[in-house]
Amino acid sequence: MFPYRRILELQGEEERSLRSIAAITHHSRQKVTEVIRLAEKRGLKCPLDEDMTDPWIEDFLYPEKKLEDSGRHVIDFDYLYAELAKPNVTLTLLHEEYKREAQAQGRIPYAYRTFTEHYHRFAQKYKATMRIRRKPGEALEVDWAGSTLFITDPDTGEKIKVYVFVATLPCSQLSYVEGSLSMDLAAWIKLHQRAFAYMGGVTQIIVPDNLKTGVTKHTFKELVLNQTYEDMARHYQSVIIPARVRAPKDKASVESSVNTVSTWIIASLRNSQCFTLEELNQEIHQKLEAFNHRPFTKKEGSRWSAFMEEEKFALSPLPAKPYQMAEWRTAKVQPDYHISVKSMFYSVPYDYIRKQVDVRVSDTAVEVYFHHMRIASHPTLYGKYGQYSTLADHMPAHHKQYAExxxxxxxxxxxxxxxxxxxxxxxxxxxxxxxxxxxxxxxxxxxxxxxxxxxxxxxxxxxxxxxxxxxxxxxxxxxxxxxxxxxxxxxxxxxxxxxxxxxxxxxxxxxxxxxxx
Structure with a gap:
């Protein structure tokens, strides 16, 4: 048997040169170099466990070797793994291409079932993630944890409840966790933004639960999202697809992460005493870093390494400007061609008098829409109630003449x-x-x-x-x-x-x- 283990130990523990390793093992320097480079590529490092024998290492470094002995066309597992990361590529499509390649070379291909079984074993053994149902950068699952934390009021000693937000990438299992004093829409939006910033990109899909903050109505025939939540997703060029009602498997990754986070973060902070939310979130962040860098129990690497190597490249880039929180309202245009928003008055073109319009209110601007078309925009007014913001272009001709x-x-x-x-x-x-x-x-x-x-x-x-x-x-x-x-x-x-x-x-x-x- 080829001395794979001996070569890796000489190179890793004793730090021998390639020339000396080749002389000790009586094998060519080219072969020794190939074994060491393959081990580095697969993440196999010293010290080695006792069960990592030469046959185990050979199977680990050369998974296709057993398949060559069967006489069938060899499967290029690394190629399959890389291709499955691309949008809309499936194992069914790759198997069809594999069959055509085998027929072109006059070889016998594996049947689809055997083909998928071999890939399944390869992905579980050699990769932190398995690209069959979970595409890198495809989805981000979000939810509130069932357990809560507390901060202590320094003046009264009262315990104030803190809700825990969890976001998970199903492919690499990387999670983001942060505490919030409320579960309202503003907090929900800001936590999404911080999750995107932590991951350095945006997924194609966001999968929330059917909470009232994000989903207005979700039935078999109709889905109505909160307009502000949908507006945020559009800003980040993503799509919101809520999990089906009473179907937790639609977001199984975040459900599992919530349980794990409850143990490794929430439970581990049960005896910590924090007086501000910022202080508590610093504690959560430290625990989160340890959680994401903790090695997998049955695989090589960690959540963070899996994310950096196999998923970060697939995320869409963050927009140049972060999303600005806005609130949607409805209003009726009055005979004086103004609408009332928070006791302030904003003009719209007089053609829309007595029409129902949608109003997007942010910290800096008030935008008026009619049938999804923007018809007016004003800077947000602050201060004394009853102020008017009137544009001359919105007035009838005789009003405009007087106003000028x-x-x-x-x-x-x-x-x-x-x-x-x-x-x-x-x-x-x-x-x-x-x-x-x-x-x-x-x-x-x-x-x-x-x-x-x-x-x-x-x-x-x-x-x-x-x-x-x-x-x-x-x-x-x-x-x-x-x-x-x-x-x-x-x-x-x-x-x-x-x-x-x-x-x-x-x-x-x-x-x-x-x-x-």
């Missing part, structure tokens, strides 16, 4: 009209103690532009300024109407005179003894 009135805009308008109009506007701005009252009068003056020309407005202002040093909009309105009437009368008289001059042979009223009216 400012002293600077009024002075610009008056300058374009003429000198005396500017004098009237300046006087109005100076004469009122409240700016809003002055702007109301100026707006009434500007409305004259809809009926009268610029020259007529300037002429009325000119006349008002010569009559009094305190012109009013009412007097200007009267003057411009009178001027219009006088101008009209003069125009009519002038036309009559032109007619009389043109038709001089026509007998007038005096001819018939009447009077011209």
């Amino acid at each position: 009135q400012t002293p600077a805009e009024a002075l610009d308008w008056a300058t374009k009209i003429g000198e005396y109009t500017l004098r009237v506007v300046t006087y109005l701005l100076d004469s009122y103690t409240i700016e809003k009252q002055a702007m109301k009068s100026i707006f009434a003056l500007k409305k004259l532009e809809r009926t009268y020309s610029v020259q007529e407005i300037e002429r009325a202002c000119h006349m008002a300024c010569h009559v009094t040093n305190r012109p009013t909009v009412k007097s200007i309105q009267t003057l411009i109407k009178n001027n219009k009437r006088e101008t009209k009368q003069k125009t009519l008289t002038q036309k009559n005179q032109e007619v009389d001059a043109k038709h001089g042979f026509t007998r007038g009223a005096s001819y018939f003894g009447g009077k011209r009216k």
Whole structure:
């Protein structure tokens, strides 16, 4: 029998050179190098257990050797293991490819059942994870532990309950654990974010239980997720698929991890006294690191090594910005084209008056959606209740015109009209103690532009300024109407005179003894 054990002991414990090991064992240096490199690749290190005999080591380093003696086409287990990590690749597909390869070489392939049995034994013996039903980076199972911890109030000595959140990757069995003072939606979202940060990536699927925080309704025909929870998953480019009701096997990994965590973390901290949640979570983190680095009992490696070697590469990268917690509400657009959110008022386009809209409220922004289309966005208002955030683009045309009135805009308008109009506007701005009252009068003056020309407005202002040093909009309105009437009368008289001059042979009223009216 080839001296596998002797070679590994000479290289590991006695630290002999390859040349000296080859001389002692009477084998070529190439063969000795091959054995040592295969042992390093498989994670086989000294000291070796007593049951690791030469036949055991040969079977461990060369699993395909027994299969070669059967005369069948050899199975490349490392290739199968690597391919099963890819999306949508199954053992059924790999067996079909294996059969085609065997037929092309004129060899007899293994039947599917034998093929899977050989791979099953290989994966259990040589790998920390077995890629048959559990794809790396595919799912993250999350749940609350049934057991709880406590912190002590330093002032009263009261024990405050702390709930324990557990997240587990089914492939590598890596877990994340953290305590929380509440089980509400905000805590649930933040704990997910910290789990993603701890693992350095995001899985394709998140598998929670049917807790009310994350799942609104889950029946055979309908699944309704909490909108904020679904929004968070969309931000991380993941999908939420809750476990079936009363089907704990759908998240068996986290159920098993909860039991193990309850022993190795929760129970081990039963005598610890912490006064703050941060202090307790530091204790939990220390226990978690020991838990994830604890060696497997029946396999080589640990949860952490299995994660780093076989699963971390499959996780999707974290987004550039972390998810910002937001709350979803519904509101009805009022006749003044505003909605009420936490006693603050935000405008939406006036076309949506009396419509029901969805509102996403975060710490920095209030976003309004109608049929999943965003129609408005405002910075979140803080402070005194009853504040308004109104965008001019949301107003009807006549409201927008009124809202745009400012002293600077009024002075610009008056300058374009003429000198005396500017004098009237300046006087109005100076004469009122409240700016809003002055702007109301100026707006009434500007409305004259809809009926009268610029020259007529300037002429009325000119006349008002010569009559009094305190012109009013009412007097200007009267003057411009009178001027219009006088101008009209003069125009009519002038036309009559032109007619009389043109038709001089026509007998007038005096001819018939009447009077011209």
